[in-house]
Amino acid sequence: MNREIPGFYYDSAKRKYFKIEDNKTAPEGASWSRGAVKRRALEKSEEEERKRKESRFGEGVRRARLSIGDFTGVGVSDSRRREEDLPLKVWASGLREKGQKTLWDVSFLSDEGVSDEGVMEGMWVGPQEDDEGADGVCFASWSESAWMFCKGVFRDGDDRITERDTSIRNWGFDIERLGAIVSIKFHTFSQTSIVTGSSRVIVKQPDDNSRLSGGDPYYPGLSYEIPNAEVHCCEISKLSNPNNVDAIFGSTRGLFYYQNYGIHELVPVTRSTLKKIPFHQRPPFWGDILSVDYLKQQDHNIILAGTRSGHICLIDRRTSPKEWESNIFRHKSSVAHVKSLLNSPHEVLAAGPSSAMAIYDIRFLRRQKQAEQNHHCPWNQTTLPIVNFPEYRNEAHIKTGLDILTDPGYGCGLVATAHDDCTIGVYSLRDGSRLPAGDVDKIKAQAVIRSLMWQKLPGDIHPSLFVGLGPRIKKYSFSGEIIEKF
Template sequence: MALEIPGYYYDPDRRKYFRIENSKTAPKEAAWSAANVKRRAEEESEDAARTARLRRHARRVRPAPVRAAPLLGGLLAREAGEGGGVSPGGETLVRAWAGGLRAKGMLRLQPENITGGTVSSMWIGPSDERSGLGVAYGIVDGMCFAGSYIPRDGDDDINFGYAAERCPGLRLRPARYAQFTPQLMAINFHGPSRKMIVANRAYPHFNVSISYFTPGHSSAGDSGPAWVVDDDNDIVPFHTVLRGSNNTSVHACQPAPTGSRLTCVFGTTDGIAQLQDDQPTWLTPPAPPNHRRKRKQNTRGGRHAGHLSQHPNSDIHPWQQDVLSIDFLAQHPEIVLAGTRSSHVCLLDLRISPLDWRPKSNTFGHFSSVAHIKSVGPHSVLAAGPRNAMSLYDIRFLQQQRPPRPPGGEGTTTTAPAAANGWGNAATPIVVFPEYRNKAHVDIGLDVLTEPGYGCSGLVAAAHDDATVGLYSLQDGARIASPAVDGIRAPGEVKSMMWQTLPGDRHPSLFVGEGPCIKKYSFWA
């Protein structure tokens, strides 16, 4: 910085000092004339004062609270040309909709005189538009299997008293079915055949038993609902045993979509089973008996057991081991997705022989055991499990490289075993969910809402290991605020939940198994 000398002007361009001259003798445009020197000094003083004033005001200005509102704030941002109408961290409309979810009642599957219990598996479905009733089937602690209507009043609350006045003579209380043996493991519904499918443990040899029944259906002329929740004596299930399933447990049951030759597929501790033509068989070739005995020893102690050891040259493939979750790839009824305890995500093409499946081409690694696998589009797969690991993958971008480190969280610093076991086929997540919290549980609830209009990609409802539930955007992985859902405090970990649109509703509702009850959360402005 040039030194200021009284009576002289420093020209920064010429880097010289000039004597300040009277304006009468100096040239008109001369920078060293007294008038020009005085004018510049006043302008610099004004600029300095303006800058100081702006700095003071910047500390006083705060964004209007309305800008934080997901709907109105997003609309204001769009009018101002900020972000194209999308609020920071997620989609405007889905954030507003999630914020408007409210608790809308519950139904209890277990008698009032029995305390405790948790809904371990459930299925929610629409009954018919004629009566406006929904239906729920659920299993409590693997022991109590019950079905119930979901009656609602004018405020969209579950209200059995209101429905009793509108539907006199209809049996609304939950029906409990004693025809199913204890140790019920999974339940789901196959729409094309209208079969309610239940997987349970059969005695005396502890084989897996696949049971199914068709819920009652009244004629169109009846005044009651088209879908009838039958009394205990009216249910006549068909039971069949999965051969070679001694001491096998079922983790997941997924009905096949329209166009598939199968009725259902099952993820078990010994691979994948299938139900076809009312007979359950093994879809994957069974592992050698000595490996199965070793697996029983390694996983003894519950479903929280760690990864299985896997030798690079082993002939035992991931889909022959402990399959925790299973799904069908969207728009591909012949491609099955399987998530394993050993951290593998498997894409299995049913059009070719299972003997021709190769891990190097159809398997990639997740950051933990894959407790949940969900198809959320023709190319996107969501995998979630322990170690706070939930990620979205694009199966078109499978790469021959090691996966990156997990996106943070305690205990998430190891790479996926699928890359470490010599197979090398891994995928890099396109979206991670840093606020997902599940350190150790594989028996925990999760469901994905993929209906159009609810976010660019969809919305995930995921249970946490502290008995809470969170909503997440599939677009960027951010957690979406929802006071009602964020306020859930279940008696224990939530093991089952489901998005479903009931008859007469314009929006889907979230059904959450909180203890022995199924609670409903719906949008209500």
């Protein structure tokens, strides 16, 4: 720094001293004139004073004592929520591959005229009594076929699924009658299995053994036709029991349900009725239903239906269909999946193409007769989602795997879903963020994954994620090996 000499001005640009002159004798605009020197000194003093005041003002800002969490809890709720999510994130990051079970041989498909391994379409894994000592049983079908495969699930001392072979049970149904198998469902309490084909439904209940099968516990069951419709999905009520099994089906002709050993149409619509009502004014639940679920565990009368047109219908079977019209709202795309979040009975998850997955709160719906509000474009009621999933990727696929985990002890829960790049993502149901999921993040299939589910086998503390990859079912369980840091 240059030394200040009284009566002289130092010009940093020219790097030399100039004697300060009076304004009358100094050249016009000279930086060493007495007026220019005083002006710069005043500006420098004002700038230093301004900075000093700013620093003093910052030091004087203090949070009021009443706003501290010890008094009012301000800021405590967010930190507690983060702490509640931390165990769930740690658990998800510890998912590791725990073996696989092959359900069919590639040579079997080559005999059927299929050149690749095939894509697993329907899948169910769960506990099941078995004379051979299996820990569980798995059912699966491959896409666009009427073949269903069954194998017992055996585990070793490290909780890994082994390829130990048992008596394999394969059923080849008449594809011209049943159509391609689209889903396999099993209700443990009622011991009821439902195999849904695109044109027929096969239901097996425990008392079918003695009446029809001569005691074979794996007898396929009774076949029911759903006329003039292509079936897309099925869901069994958790309240079902051996004497009263309730199931709902979504099809191209709306909703059907199973009760008392029969398939019934939820809203019978005649051809004459269809002719009277223009297509754009028909209620969405008359049309193509891609996904179904029961809203609450305690009541099987309230049904959720997701349509190809992008509507979510809330249906109460105790009321008339006219009342259902006020409980319809739109999603951003076709609703390939609709799930009720059992730990939040008013919240509904919807997912479909255009990478659209969101959670809605049905309490925010405006109850209005939409067809009467707008005759030209009804059923356009919308509601803002309470949670979005920005990292979900599925641009064009309807048939993708998705399942939620909302068991007690897992916070707000998880959703595992297939992406269109043949991978799987695990997301938090609280804020829609994608979570590190250990070996699940390493999955890379040959085609978009269509089958996955969370399930516990006998003796398990935590549920495992079962994924259908070609002819194999792979298991991913928490191992306690945490690599990711939070």
